[in-house]
Amino acid sequence: MKHYYNPMSRAVTTDWILKELDIKHEQIGIDFTTTTPELLQLKKINPMGKLPTLVDGETVVTEVAAICAYLADKYPEQKLAPDINSVNRATYYRYLFVAGNTIEPALTLAASQMEHPNSATAGWGDISRVISTIEIMTPEARWILGEQFTAADVVFGGLLDSSITFGTLKASSKVTAYVARIKQRPAYRDAHQAFIDLLKPI
Ligand SMILES: N[C@@H](CCC(=O)N[C@@H](CS)C(=O)NCC(=O)O)C(=O)O
Known part of the structure; x- marks a missing residue:
């Protein structure tokens, strides 16, 4: 799993849930002030060119809430989401x-x-x-x-x-x-x- 990240961005929130779930992942640092291959890659996979962006195999997830919901559902044993049939x-x-x-x-x-x-x-x-x-x-x-x-x-x-x-x-x-x-x-x-x-x- 790859997590596009900068410590002064909303990616801190998705880093937090990655840590809550103790998920091993690759953190890809993005500096918006320099055009790096990582920044170009981010713009390719996320049309908004924004952080956070998560890549899980072939799956790209963007938006803080979507990433958090996706990860909580992917690891149900950690109970960061209520059961699907729960009220x-x-x-x-x-x-x-x-x-x-x-x-x-x-x-x-x-x-x-x-x-x-x-x-x-x-x-x-x-x-x-x-x-x-x-x-x-x-x-x-x-x-x-x-x-x-x-x-x-x-x-x-x-x-x-x-x-x-x-x-x-x-x-x-x-x-x-x-x-x-x-x-x-x-x-x-x-x-x-x-x-x-x-x-x-x-
Ligand atoms: N609605 C998005 C907001 C993402 C966002 O605005 N990220 C900022 C950093 S906190 C960003 O990447 N800004 C760089 C830019 O827009 O070029 C979300 O929830 O993920």
Whole structure:
């Protein structure tokens, strides 16, 4: 398995799930400032030319949520996804999709002091609805599915965490506490160390 990666990118989230699952893989470092054979290869396999990108044999997977869902399903014994017939599967899907479809675009626009002229047609609605959705959807205790930590926590919790770090989300105490629980996971710490080091003042 090949994982196209940079420590200052969303590929930190997919590196985190690779570490949660303890999957041996080849990490391919991408530096967007230089045209390397690896960057050219990335642009060939992912039309967006973006990170993260995962290659598993002949299969190319792009988008953070898709990669996390793919890996969790590929290794079912690790229980990072609820069983396919479980009632929890619907909740699991909601959290996987709401992050990139709804929360991220709303926070990104709001951080640029922009808003869509018609919140009814914008898929992410508007920032106030998204902030209350985050508050309601954030688990009060443990994880999204209760005691079972899943890929949905990696995707949803990972987005809340990076949004707080980059200042696009002012976290409530409930969100802060959930993100703090996430940050205690050894695989989270392992995956985020290189990124944390880059943020440190020299
Ligand atoms: N929706 C994508 C976003 C991916 C994305 O924007 N990646 C950034 C790094 S965090 C990137 O590769 N930017 C380089 C570029 O657009 O040229 C996902 O969830 O994977």
